[in-house]
Amino acid sequence: MNTLSHEERTALRDSVQRLLRDASDEQAVRATMETDSGYDPGLWQQLADMGVVGLIIDEAFGGSGVGPLELEAVMEEVGAALLCSPLLGSGVLSAGLLQALGDDEANTRLLPGIASGERIAAAVLTGDGGCWTQAGVSVIAVAVDDGWQLQGDGSFVLHGQNADVLLVAANVEGELGVFEVAADADGVSNTSLPTFDHTLRLAKVGFSAAPARRLQATQPVWQAVREALDLTLVALAGEQAGAAQHCLNFTVEYAKTRIQFGRAIGSFQAIKHMAADLLLETESAVSAARHAAARLAAGGDQVDEAVSLAAFACADAFVTTTATSIQMHGGIAFTWEHLAHLYLRRARADAQLFGNSDQHRERYLSAMGV
Amino acid sequence: MSRASNLSDTDLRAEVRAWLAANWTQDKAQAIKQSQAVWGASDALKAWLGEVVEARWAAPRWPEQWFGRGLSNDQGKIVEREFAAAGAPGTGQCRTNMWANTLLARGQPALQEKLIGPLLRNEVNMCLLYSEPGAGSDLAGIRTRADRDGDHYVVNGQKVWTSGAAIADYGMLIARTDWDVPKHLGISFFFCPMKQDGIEVRPLRQVTNESHFNEVFITDAVVPAENLLGDLNTGWKVLQTALAYERSIMGEGARGARSGAQESKTEEVLIQLAREAGVLDDSVLRQDIAQAIAYKKLNALNTARAKADMAQGTSSSVMSLGKLAMSRILHEEARVRTAILGADSLLEGGDYPRAEDANFLTLNAYFTSIGGGTDQIQRNIIGERVLGLPKEPEVDKTIAFRDVRTNVQPT
Numbered sequence: 001m002n003t004l005s006h007e008e009r010t011a012l013r014d015s016v017q018r019l020l021r022d023a024s025d026e027q028a029v030r031a032t033m034e035t036d037s038g039y040d041p042g043l044w045q046q047l048a049d050m051g052v053v054g055l056i057i058d059e060a061f062g063g064s065g066v067g068p069l070e071l072e073a074v075m076e077e078v079g080a081a082l083l084c085s086p087l088l089g090s091g092v093l094s095a096g097l098l099q100a101l102g103d104d105e106a107n108t109r110l111l112p113g114i115a116s117g118e119r120i121a122a123a124v125l126t127g128d129g130g131c132w133t134q135a136g137v138s139v140i141a142v143a144v145d146d147g148w149q150l151q152g153d154g155s156f157v158l159h160g161q162n163a164d165v166l167l168v169a170a171n172v173e174g175e176l177g178v179f180e181v182a183a184d185a186d187g188v189s190n191t192s193l194p195t196f197d198h199t200l201r202l203a204k205v206g207f208s209a210a211p212a213r214r215l216q217a218t219q220p221v222w223q224a225v226r227e228a229l230d231l232t233l234v235a236l237a238g239e240q241a242g243a244a245q246h247c248l249n250f251t252v253e254y255a256k257t258r259i260q261f262g263r264a265i266g267s268f269q270a271i272k273h274m275a276a277d278l279l280l281e282t283e284s285a286v287s288a289a290r291h292a293a294a295r296l297a298a299g300g301d302q303v304d305e306a307v308s309l310a311a312f313a314c315a316d317a318f319v320t321t322t323a324t325s326i327q328m329h330g331g332i333a334f335t336w337e338h339l340a341h342l343y344l345r346r347a348r349a350d351a352q353l354f355g356n357s358d359q360h361r362e363r364y365l366s367a368m369g370v
Numbered sequence: 371m372s373r374a375s376n377l378s379d380t381d382l383r384a385e386v387r388a389w390l391a392a393n394w395t396q397d398k399a400q401a402i403k404q405s406q407a408v409w410g411a412s413d414a415l416k417a418w419l420g421e422v423v424e425a426r427w428a429a430p431r432w433p434e435q436w437f438g439r440g441l442s443n444d445q446g447k448i449v450e451r452e453f454a455a456a457g458a459p460g461t462g463q464c465r466t467n468m469w470a471n472t473l474l475a476r477g478q479p480a481l482q483e484k485l486i487g488p489l490l491r492n493e494v495n496m497c498l499l500y501s502e503p504g505a506g507s508d509l510a511g512i513r514t515r516a517d518r519d520g521d522h523y524v525v526n527g528q529k530v531w532t533s534g535a536a537i538a539d540y541g542m543l544i545a546r547t548d549w550d551v552p553k554h555l556g557i558s559f560f561f562c563p564m565k566q567d568g569i570e571v572r573p574l575r576q577v578t579n580e581s582h583f584n585e586v587f588i589t590d591a592v593v594p595a596e597n598l599l600g601d602l603n604t605g606w607k608v609l610q611t612a613l614a615y616e617r618s619i620m621g622e623g624a625r626g627a628r629s630g631a632q633e634s635k636t637e638e639v640l641i642q643l644a645r646e647a648g649v650l651d652d653s654v655l656r657q658d659i660a661q662a663i664a665y666k667k668l669n670a671l672n673t674a675r676a677k678a679d680m681a682q683g684t685s686s687s688v689m690s691l692g693k694l695a696m697s698r699i700l701h702e703e704a705r706v707r708t709a710i711l712g713a714d715s716l717l718e719g720g721d722y723p724r725a726e727d728a729n730f731l732t733l734n735a736y737f738t739s740i741g742g743g744t745d746q747i748q749r750n751i752i753g754e755r756v757l758g759l760p761k762e763p764e765v766d767k768t769i770a771f772r773d774v775r776t777n778v779q780p781t
Binding site: 006252255256263264266267268269271272273275276277279280283284286287288290291309312313358361362364365368370 | 694753
């Protein structure tokens with residue numbers, strides 16, 4: 001894993017910002033969120049060409065080979081722009097899972113396509129409960145003559161409906177395995193879930209004697225899953241922090257220009273104090289996300305604490321900021337045409353994607369040994 | 371002229387080290403440690419500061435005329451680091467001594483001549499005569515008056531929240547000197563002698579049942595004209611200078627528990643208290659505890675990021691959030707302490723140290739959320755200076771102070 005210098009990381013971030021400023025402006029987001037796939041293939045290819053899709057994938061497998069710090073920085077821009085894409089599910093969670101498992105043959109076969117954006121991968125890790133624990137794994141693997149077959153349902157699969165390849169956590173004779181399944185294989189059903197956040201794509205994936213290939217693991221399988229989930233939580237924290245900051249920015253701008261009672265509404269302490277409180281929320285979220293990225297990059301025994309802190313601090317800050325933003329705007333933000341609700345929807349989704357804040361707080365305390 | 375301008379960092383460091391090695395003895399360190407006074411400086415400390423001033427280490431960035439060496443900021447830091455490494459106090463006062471800095475920046479030569487040296491040697495005790503019962507958040511609304519009479523001013527009024535007033539030799543005083551101009555334009559700044567008949571100091575009993583502050587009643591007190599800092603009626607600007615020094619050295623200001631009951635240094639205190647109370651498995655309390663610890667951790671991360679940003683040369687909006695964050699931390703910690711204790715928080719006194727702490731911290735949290743600018747004023751500052759939101763219209767900004775609406779009867 002390479003770590004970029006401060007300047008290089010800023011340059012990377014700036015180039016993503018420049019691309020998304022036009023390609024993922026509000027109009028583009030609204031257009032993309034109404035499509036079936038929920039992402040813009042042209043923009044996806046541009047992101048792949050910039051190295052963003054394969055950001056954390058080793059150079060040996062066709063990626064950029066950088067780490068959590070760079071991922072977090074890019075995700076702040078992704079969040080600010082409300083990008084609609086399979087980046088989190090494919091380029092982060094699935095690629096992270098493959099690398100954490102360390103099956104060289106599978107990585108050689110799958111990761112270059114994921115990095116180049118040609119292949120979209122989705123990880124099937126939890127069932128209808130959506131609890132993201134080992135006990136929540138609901139698919140079963142059965143050995144057959146020439147390999148394995150999967151049985152059962154997985155849910156809340158990020159961009160599962162767009163996936164070419166599925167990485168499925170499944171119980172096999174009392175232990176856990178990760179299996180590779182072609183999305184178009186016999187016995188695989190793929191149902192889009194209707195999401196409250198229209199910029200998000202989730203699927204329910206069913207397996208009925210679906211042919212699967214078991215991936216080798218260089219560490220206990222759930223540990224590899226946790227590693228991938230932690231990387232994803234850091235990316236998500238970056239998205240939340242960046243989006244919350246952006247939301248506060250456009251809210252403050254509105255408060256400077258909206259006139260009522262002959263004054264800009266931002267001159268009223270009722271509005272000003274809300275904004276000041278949100279600044280504390282958003283700046284704390286940025287600090288938490290970057291701290292978690294740094295800890296994850298460094299490894300060691302403080303990863304749990306830092307990642308879980310970022311998970312709930314950033315989720316709560318994003319929800320609070322977007323919810324308060326609508327109130328600060330007033331009636332204009334109660335309309336579909338105003339963009340504030342798009343951020344609130346994303347915030348509410350992000351706050352549930354890989355466990356909720358109560359669970360992350362519980363993990364935070366557990367990480368302190370209690 | 372700066373006599374050290376050609377001195378290399380290495381030579382400077384060697385010179386400080388050699389001087390400290392020769393002068394900062396175990397005996398002096400021990401004597402200072404054992405003689406700490408609650409207010410003011412002990413004789414042992416004063417004696418040491420005298421040596422530091424004499425050797426021109428007290429304010430190394432200042433010119434020779436004022437006991438300094440004319441060092442650059444960075445070379446000043448070298449001196450400060452060497453003193454800190456040796457555990458010796460007294461240097462860096464060109465950065466940290468609010469009183470001497472304000473006097474040097476704005477004072478008249480006669481007063482500078484008289485007090486800069488004693489201030490550096492900690493021979494004079496000082497206090498702040500800013501706030502009044504009718505001028506808290508609205509500090510520019512002060513009504514203590516100073517009227518010129520020959521070669522001095524006569525001061526009348528009342529000040530409050532003054533710590534150290536009982537032993538102070540001088541107070542940095544803001545008083546109104548012109549009532550016919552808008553409020554910010556009629557204030558002057560003085561070094562007011564405290565040891566005189568016209569000054570009466572009464573301890574103030576706080577909500578915590580302690581007395582750290584005083585009320586100061588001022589009746590026909592006399593202030594020599596040479597004790598005016600800055601021009602007449604420019605006191606608000608002088609005050610900004612003083613406040614800038616005060617802010618730059620302001621520590622956390624937050625106090626911990628006062629009962630003296632054992633608290634873990636390695637484990638978060640809320641966890642320790644919950645374990646002790648047998649409620650560590652209460653899922654609601656666990657959420658509260660995690661969140662309270664998180665507030666503290668997030669503030670530390672914000673501060674670290676602000677420092678890193680400044681080191682990179684980029685300005686940071688994060689620094690201004692610290693006080694607001696600290697208020698939330700203190701109130702929330704006290705609330706969770708109380709929740710952990712439950713009915714025990716009904717009690718007080720030495721036999722109930724946990725209750726004593728929870729109740730004290732609950733009340734003392736207001737020290738931070740009201741003192742030094744209320745949370746609400748802080749939110750105004752953040753909203754206006756950091757986020758660039760427009761100011762609220764000020765109805766008293768452009769009218770003569772005499773005509774400003776007030777709770778006080780006109781004088």
